[in-house]
Amino acid sequence: MREALDQWLFVYAAVGVTLVGTLVLVASSLLAMRRAEKRREESRRK
Amino acid sequence: MNAKTDRGLKPKHQRLVLVIVALVALVGAGLLAAYALRNQASYFYVPADIAASPPAPGQAIRLGGMVENGSITTAADGVTVEFVVQDGVARVPVTYAGIVPALFVEGSGVVAEGSMGADGTFVADNLLAKHDENYMPRELEGMSTAELREELQESVAGAGE
Amino acid sequence: MHGFANPARFLRIAKWLTAPLLVSGLLLSFGAVAWGLTQVPPDRLMGDTVRILFVHVPAAWLGMGGWSAIAIASLMELVWRHPLAAIAARAAAVPGAAFTALCLITGSIWGRPTWGTWWVWDGRLTSMLVLLFLYFGYIALSSSLAREGQSSRIAAIFGLVGAINIPIINRSVVWWNSLHQPPSITMGESSIDPVFLWPLLIATLGFSLLFGGVVLTRMRAILADMQAEARLRRKALQAEDIVR
Known part of the structure; x- marks a missing residue:
């Protein structure tokens, strides 16, 4: 008896995890940067 | 920082030597541990x-x-x-x-x-x-390089017609 | 080497470089993965699961590359006292950990249909998991040192000591019998057919550019935080002087 799994399911899962993970990483880094740079500008003005 | 002043130069070299010695000792310890684990860390017996x-x-x-x-x-x-x-x-x-x-x-x-x-x-x-380290598409399996070249020439000739 | 020591000069270059790196990285990596999903033929043995190669290998490369960057920056911090090195090391930790986790997850998803198991405790998989835990330790240590305003020298030593794991990961499939296959690309030779190799190289380049963009973004965030804090502290001191 040979195992027969749907290969595409695994492919989509792996690719999906990577793309979502990458986008979350980029977005969170950009947001953190924008927040920090805004805080710096505010400290300059005050 | 005052790295450019003469005063900063000597401690810099001291630190470099210190770090290199520490790294050599560390790599040595790591290699030794890996060598000791040679048989135990194998996942299977042949x-x-x-x-x-x-x-x-x-x-x-x-x-x-x-x-x-x-x-x-x-x-x-x-x-x-x-x-x-x-x-x-x-x-x-x-x-x-x-x-x-x-x-x-x-x-x-x-x-x-x-x-x-x-x-x-x-x-x-x-x-x-x-799995082995070879990645090869199905249609090319078992073809020698000469056969591949022949195949390529045929397809090029076919495209030219 | 101290050309970038001036934060203002570094910030000017970083500001100019961040967006191009992120955009080109996203385009190249996602494009290469899409290419791998649609244009590449199935592997002779693995079939369609070979497409996981295009996300798994770049993730593994950046997981190890991230720690190599931490180690090099730590060395520069300890020996040359380069002021930006500690910031660069701290900025590389989270993306490095993220890609190490992605490498483990995609590898596990790949292992189930090919090997027949989600996980085994062989040399390669175990040493990669150790790398992930080293990242967790490094992130906890360096962020707590930064929060308390202490020197990051202990984190730098940790970054250097942890680098011993990188050659172990790399050699694990050669030194020990493992379920993971030996390296496919060694010293300019490749046992990967060109139809797989090209999208793999482009995906790796794309994710690497993306990694660089994320590190710059995080360095800018850390620098901005430090500058804001320094300015607020200075103002507080001036205010005290005026009161006196």
Whole structure:
């Protein structure tokens, strides 16, 4: 008896995890940067 | 920082030597540990290891190697497979009842979890397929370089017509 | 080497470089993965699961590359006292950990249909998991040192000591029998067919550019935080002087 799994399911899962993970990483880094740079500008003005 | 002043130069070299000495000691310790782990950290035994020092029957071990070409036979019950694992030095017959992974084929790598039976047959409870380092599309399989070149020329000639 | 020591000069270059790196990285990596999903033929043995190669290998490369960057920056911090090195090391930790985790997850998803198991404790998989835990330790240590305003020298030593794991990961499939296959690409030789190799190289380049962009983004965030804090502290001191 040979195992027969749907290969595409695994492919989509792996690719999906990577793309979502990458986008979350980029977005969170950009947001953190924008927040920090805004805080710096505010400290300059005050 | 005052790295450019003369005062900063000497401690900088001191730190460099210190870090290099520490790194050398560290790499040495790491290599030593890896060397000591050489046998223990292996995930499986190859047939040559089994032949050199046969494990006690019933002792749980993993056996890895290549599935010998033409050795896979399926028993009458349709679930039990028998095959031979070899590593070019020794061969070990294996019997396994269960679902085999999709990549389990003759001439490919396999890792069997189980124990040696009294008759010198390895009784596996679990089979894992081991992939090799080659990645090749299906249609090119088994073609030699000369054949590939011929194929390429044909397709180029076909495109020119 | 101290050309970038001036934060204002570094910030000017970083500001100019961040967006191009992120955009080109996203385009190249996602494009190469899409290419791998649609244009590449199935592997002779693995079939369609070979497409996981295009996300798994770049993730593994960046997981190890991230720690190599931490180690190099730590060395520069300890020996040359380069003021930006500690910030660079701290900025590389989270993306490095993220890609190490992605490498482990995609590898596990790949292992199930090919090997027949989600996980085994062989040399390669175990040493990669150790790398992930080293990242967790490094992130906890360096962020707590930064929060308390202490020197990051202990984190730098940790970054250097942890680098011993990188050659172990790399050699694990050669030194020990492992379920993971030996390296396919060694010293300019490749046992990967060109139809797989090209999208793999482009995906790796794309994810690497993306990694660089994320590190710059995080360095800018850390620098901005430090500058804001320094300014607020200075103002507080001035205010005290005026009161006196």
